[in-house]
Amino acid sequence: MRISRRAAAATAVVVTSALALTACGSSTGPDGADSASGKVEGQVTFQTWNLKANFKDYFEGVIADFEKKYPHTKVKWVDQPAEGYPEKLSADAAGGTLPDVVNVSPDLAYPLAKAGLALDLDKAATKYRGEYLPGAWQSHEMPGLPGVYAFPWYLNTGPMFYNKELFRQAGLDPDKPPTTYDQLFRDAVSMARHSGRRTAMLASTPSIEDFGRYGVRLMNDRGTEFTFNEPKGVELLRHYKELYAAGALDSQALTAKAESSGRKFQQESVAMNPGSALDLENFKKEAPSLYRHIGITDAVNNTGKANMYVQGLMVNAQSKAKAAAVAFAHFVTDKENQMAFAKKVTIFPSTKGSLDDPYFTKEDGTDTTRVRVASAKSLKTAVNYTPVLLSDQMKTVLRNAVAKAVQGKESPRAALDGAVAECNRLLKTG
Structure with a gap:
């Protein structure tokens, strides 16, 4: 898959034909145990997502090392372009040509797991579970299905940048950015008041990740219904409505995209914004006054856990090897x-202990390292807040409901009730 925080965060929905895969059946035996034991031999087809152009030598080296370790194996590497990857997976699954090992994100793994085409690694590879960060291993659990359906691979997350000078001007401690939502709301209102509404704390409305970081239960335990309209979700949206009314939320937040939010931050009209090492380099070149006052912290949360973007390697349950x-x-x-x-x-490893390596813990004065160290620290306990069943269409439903509530066109309760009802309808109709 393309390696960037935004790409990793993007949800790609497998087309409807993949949901018809139940006819393919499952290779799980009657006792519930998957037949993944036996001699390591045979040909394995390995499919990645837009990685060959930049990492050909790396993957060819890994394959050569594996074939040396297991001389009775042969690995055929296939790399698919980013465009149309979900549809390609769907077609392969429906046609019985799904590769043996497939690069997936949790949302892409779900319909394959539901159809019995993804091997349950909690059964077939449970001895490896302890090698990975708990949150990474659990990221490929699927709603309504027991087990885990992909090895966790590379992770990503994004730090929060903030403008220390704007904090000072608002009478806020520039070395103590908000870490909880209550602190964020308090500081945001204070900043808007001190600046005469000229400076907002944020440039975007809450996404599903914000609901998760706030502590809202997003789905029921069975994964059959969305529940982000529960009282805590309504409470979060009410706070954002208050921020908007106070001028603490940028006036264009209702229609803002990540790029426009970044421009607002670079122009120093917004005090906090998520970003990456690339953004930090751009600040240094394009906005030196901002760069001199830049602060780096974790994204605000009430759970003590950052959001994790994760990629995995799924094993085809019908593989002949x-x-x-x-x-x-x-x-x-x-x-x-x-x-x-x-x-x-x-990117960041999902294996236990890797994030303690000096590469992820020691500063060397460069911008890239500053962000890498900050991100690695938060990933140790991070979780994937976005439900695997939340489609792009559902995200649009939620975004529209949030906009109505923030503007006062609907109450937060009514807006979220409507959004949950529509998302649940979409969930049931497939």
């Missing part, structure tokens, strides 16, 4: 290979 497929997926995602990959691109 299942033992080799499991061994290869584990090999690619083991500590040594993940660490080597992380040093080639701005």
Whole structure:
């Protein structure tokens, strides 16, 4: 998959034909145990998502090392373009040509797991579970299904940038940015008041991740209904409505995209904004006055856990070389290979202990390292807040409901009730 925070965050929905895969059946035996044991031999087809152009040498090296370790195996690497990847997965699954090991995000794994085409690694590879961060392993749990359906691979998250000078001007401690939502709301109102409404704290309305970080239960335990309209969700939206009325939320927040929010921050009309190492480099070149006062902190949350964007390697439950497929997926995602990959691109390993490596803990004065260290620290306990069942269409429903509530066109309760009802309708109709 494309390696960037925004790309990792984006949800790609497998088209409806994938949901018809139940006819393909499952290779799970009557006792519930998957037949993934046995000799590691045979040919394994390994499919990635837009990685060959930049990382050909790395993956060819990993494959050569695996084939040396297991001389009776052969790995065929296939890299698909980013455009149309979900549809390609869907077509392969429906046609019985799904590769043995497949690069997936949790939302792409779900319909395959539901159809019995993704191997349950809690059964087939449980001995490896302890090698990974708990949140990473659990990220490929699927609503309504027991088990885990992909090895966790690379992770990402984003720090929050803030403008220390704007904090000072508002009488706020520039070395103590808000860490909880209550602190954020308090500081935001104070900043708007001290600046005569010229400076807003934020440039965007809450997304589903904000509801998760606030502590809202997003779905029921069975994964059959959305629940973000519960009292805590209404409370969050009420606070944002108050921020908007106080001038603490930028006036264009209702229609803002990530790029426009970033411009507001760069222009120093907004005090906080999420970002990446690339943004920090841009600030240095394009906004030196901002760069001199830049602060880096974790995204605000009430749970003590940052949001995690995660990629995984799924094993085809119908693979004819299942033992080799499991061994290869584990090999690619083991500590040594993940660490080597992380040093080639701005991603983070999902293996335990990797984030304690000096590469992720020691500053060297560069912008890239500043962000890497801050992000790595938060990933140790991070979770994926976005439900795997939340489609792009559902995100639009939520975004529209939030806009109505923030503007006062509907009460927060009515807006979220309507959004949940529509999302649940979409969930049931597929």
